[in-house]
Amino acid sequence: MKTVLLSPRTGAITVGEIPAPEAAAGLVVIRNDWSLISAGTERATVSTGAQSLLGKARHRPDQVAQVLESVRRTGLAETYRTVQDRLDRPVQLGYSCAGTVLRTGEGVDDICPGMRVAAAGARYASHAEIVAVPRNLVVPVPDGVDTQWAAFATVGAIALQGIHQAEVVPGSRIAVIGLGLVGQITLQLLRAYGYDGVGIDPDSAMVALAESAGLVAFPRGADGLPGAVSRQWAGADADAVLITAATSSSDPVEFAGLLARDRATVVVVGDVDVAPPRSSYYHKELTIRYARSYGPGRYDARFEEDGHPYPEGYVPWTERRNLAEVLRLLATGAVDFARLKPRVFAVEDAAGAYEALKPSTAGRSVALLLRYSATAQLPSRPAPEAGSRAWTAPRGTLRLAAIGAGNFATRTLFPELEREPGVAFSWVAGGRGLSAAHQGRRWGFRTVAESVDTGLASGDADCVMVLSRHDSHGRYAARVLRGGAALYCEKPLGLTETELEDIADAWLISGAPAMAGFNRRFAPSVRDLRAVLPAGAPLQVVHRVFAGRLPADHWYFDPGQGGRLLGEVCHFIDTAGFLVPGRPVGVRAVGVDARDPAAAQSLTLQITYDDGSAASIVYGGLTPPGAPKELLEVATDRVAARIDDFRSLTVWKGGREVTTKYRGGPKGHAAEMHSLVRLVRGEPLGEETAAAADFASALWSSLVACRAARSLTEDGVVGTAPRTPALARALGCAAPGPGAAGAVPKPGGQAAYPAGGSSSTTAAR
Structure with a gap:
């Protein structure tokens, strides 16, 4: 279109x-x-x-x-x-x-x-x-x-909101400074409601346009103009003045003070400099009000x-x-x-x-x-898919498609994938189409799909990357897998356990490779830390994050997007789970500023595991700018370690202190994208990379995040055993029975995340 x-x-x-x-x-x-x-x-x-x-x-x-x-x-x-x-x-x-x-x-x-x-x-x-x-x-x-x-209705609503802000009654004398589009419509509305309106503009053509519509208007510029306006009202001044002009000058505000009567209201509708002179505004005790666009609801x-x-x-x-x-x-x-x-x-x-x-x-x-020609049509909706397509490993060039192409994808993921040999961008879709079209051309996608539906129905991708907003991840991820393509889904995998169950079911049936966007598993510092930890030993993990405050209107706080807990804290739940040998059995979440998962900015989580390990996550969402971002500390039998902002790893072991530096503080995105390509191609990953790419453990982390949200709301410890059949199978757990939703399971002694699906391997070291 x-x-x-x-x-x-x-x-x-x-x-x-x-x-x-x-x-x-x-x-x-x-x-x-x-x-x-x-x-x-x-x-x-x-x-x-x-x-x-x-x-x-x-x-x-x-x-x-x-x-x-x-x-x-x-x-x-x-x-x-x-x-x-x-x-x-x-x-x-x-x-x-x-x-x-x-x-x-x-x-x-x-x-x-x-x-x-x-x-x-x-x-x-x-x-x-x-x-x-x-x-x-x-x-x-x-x-x-x-x-x-x-x-014209929207601009008319802007004019109407200006009149509402003046809070005047029919018959009131109102001056309108500025006779552009909003000013002309304002004068018409004033006449329709029975106000005594007068328009003023320095452009004689705008004055003539108003007069041709039967409205009263004066040219701005003459020194005696306030007097002329007053004579129009038989010697009286304006009950209200609406400023609909657009100028960097404060002249309209100054002039409004001359036109207004004692204790009148001046409403700023247009874009002007507001510098009221004391000589008129103080002595007349005038009120200045702003009209915000079309009315209440705007920007909410x-x-x-x-x-x-x-x-x-x-x-x-x-x-x-x-x-x-x-x-x-x-x-x-x-x-x-x-x-x-x-x-x-x-x-x-x-x-x-x-x-x-x-x-x-x-x-x-x-x-x-x-x-417009009024001939534009929406693309026809693809026929509903019957069942699931079987996964087929790619031969030759690996075709990657993307649902969504926002800042993170274009600045972080696409550049890494572009460096991979034998990879081609197939189609991109999502949103209102503009971003997909722009980024599609920029990154050389072969097709900008008319919709996500048409892209998925085309079958023209070996792997589809779900990079859209959080509330769409769950449904798109399941559809990708059922469509016979491999999946890469940015965190969070889903915002509810219902979504996770659907993803798990699609993954088990399809047999397709899948990976979640938990990139910290692939960070060189985290991988090196995991390698020095004693196999099977219970761990104490403390992950402190100074994330900083987000504005109240940030899209994370839209209730449908899951908030910071499900959208960000899941990262640190996953990092702890990647290091700990055992399964999670319980989680307790405390909100410093709120008990609503969609609104809370600062949280503390305590996660327990069936091997005796414990992880504490301190997520500071109210911290000031400039504070160090992440500190990860691990303690176990005769080993202690610290990762500082992914720039350094210090290990205390055997009486020695060894520090490794990492230039640029890499968080694993490059290794993650390289592993994704190898995973989809079916190439050997190696034990550590296979553990990082394990999709079952990503499902575990996502499930724990959902239970943490529940814990925050209920103010208590919540068990983490899966309570739905597909998730239980994917995580290698016993079929859920009555009461499995909230009970904390007894330690079972398993030392690894279980296998599940074709991309899963045991995470045991």
């Missing part, structure tokens, strides 16, 4: 081809008829993109601060790679569109295929033939409203992406209701966006549309619309 793309490096606008988005849970897939270019917001975005790096830095000092923090945290080289990657990654533009629903995802019950709808949201309601938008950002278009004008992932509603009694005017209200006013004829005289461009000529945003002698365009 066609979509409009911006190059962050150059500011160039192109129309590219990317796969259509999928109808994931909570999403509405829409075929666009129209999308609106926001002259102010998008002109600023394109202008920033066209600037030099220094110009970009001057324009976005907040991002400069982020870069400097990244340099301090991860180093100059890694930060440079991150910045260059972002500059090379195209961006979809647009946030206001309207069209026809093609499909809906699970959980969407009030929007149906065939409906005409308006949609909002940057990254969602883009300038593209087909978009996928969360249901709380989609509203039906009333009968009688042309879809062309429904495409739980509302926008997860679909959680706000209680109407407390938050009646959400962004979704604002959108619907603008459409209602269109249906009644109270507002008429045709009076904005928009210029119309075909989506294929998007570059020309953005060129029209630039200042020219022809004048300023307040509104530009992109028109």
Whole structure:
């Protein structure tokens, strides 16, 4: 499908081809008829993109601060790679569109295929033939409203939110400073609700446009303008002033102070410098308020992406209701966006549309619309797979496919795989398609699959790498195995025991090789440590991690993503399990800041094993930047050892202290990818590598992580015996019986993770 793309490096606008988005849970897939270019917001975005790096830095000092923090945290080289990657990654533009629903995802019950709808949201309601938008950002278009004008609903909601923030009553006197797109719509809304509105702009053409719609407007520039506005209101001043201008100057805020009456409200809707002069704001005791985009719910992932509603009694005017209200006013004829005289461009000529945003002698365009042919279609869904395909070892070139191609995959895994001889990238799929298309071209994938379904159904891969977000790992991993391909799945393997059971079942039936992304097993320091530990001896393991605080809006804290325990702490559970000879039998988790696994940032875990070993994991998720990241210490019979940030291993044994240094602190990714290639090809791995690649032990680690989450919630020790049949078979345990879910098994004396499936070997040293 066609979509409009911006190059962050150059500011160039192109129309590219990317796969259509999928109808994931909570999403509405829409075929666009129209999308609106926001002259102010998008002109600023394109202008920033066209600037030099220094110009970009001057324009976005907040991002400069982020870069400097990244340099301090991860180093100059890694930060440079991150910045260059972002500059090379195209961006979809647009946030206001309207069209026809093609499909809906699970959980969407009030929007149906065939409906005409308006949609909002940057990254969602883009300038593209087909978009996928969360249901709380989609509203039906009333009968009688042309879809062309429904495409204005998002910008109308921005204007409406500004009026709500003013908290005025009908008949109030309201001045609007700035008569661009938002200002023009604001004036129309004010008239529709019975307010006495006056618009002000330095551009006489914008004043004339407002007057042609029957609105009251004045040109900005004359010294006596405040008096002229006052005379319009028979000597009175404004009850509220809405600033819808976009400028780096503080002049609109200063001018608002002259127009406002005593104790009036000034609402900042546009992007202006806010430096109120004391002479007016203090003496009039004015209130400054901000209007945040389309209304309550904006930037709240739980509302926008997860679909959680706000209680109407407390938050009646959400962004979704604002959108619907603008459409209602269109249906009644109270507002008429045709009076904005928009210029119309075909989506294929998007570059020309953005060129029209630039200042020219022809004048300023307040509104530009992109028109779509309405012929784009979603790819047909592949027929459901019947049963499972048998695993067949590859011959010749090893074909690798990827579901997801985010930062970790492109910076860490793909470069290592690219160095492997006889490996070819087959297909890539995932997300809304843009990242897959960009990274597919960058890394030389032969095909950008139309969807994950079509990629898996093609059979064109010997191994599929699941590199998507955490909540999709379990279902994709099981489907890969049942489809007859080898599996590499980034951690976590699954977020629930139900998902782990499904994966275990698929693995046992398929016989396909499988590996989980627990890379620390492959770290040179961890492998060297394991080699010096006495065989079969019980261990004391302490793994301390200063992970640092994540912002509250980080995607890890989306309840559907499992939180830091399931998404990160599983790494350290696995590292301890890789070193300890015995099986885990019980786990106790304590949250320092929360007992909710999805919310907890700092955790302490105690894991016991059937050979008498014990592991303590201290995960500090509230630590400050700059603290050393990981410290792993092991004690056993006449041996002690310490790994410091993977840069050094010190072993105390036989009265000697030996320290080994590791340049760059490798965490095992290179060895992990090399082992994956050899595993899928069926090449000999060697005892230590086979133990690291063992999938059964990865299932054990994942199961312990799930039980740790339960322990955190229940505030007690939880047993780790598998309670479902496939997991029990995969882990070599007895069939689960009644009560197996929570009881702590008695020590059984087995000294290794059990074998299971074709890629498993005994982990005993």
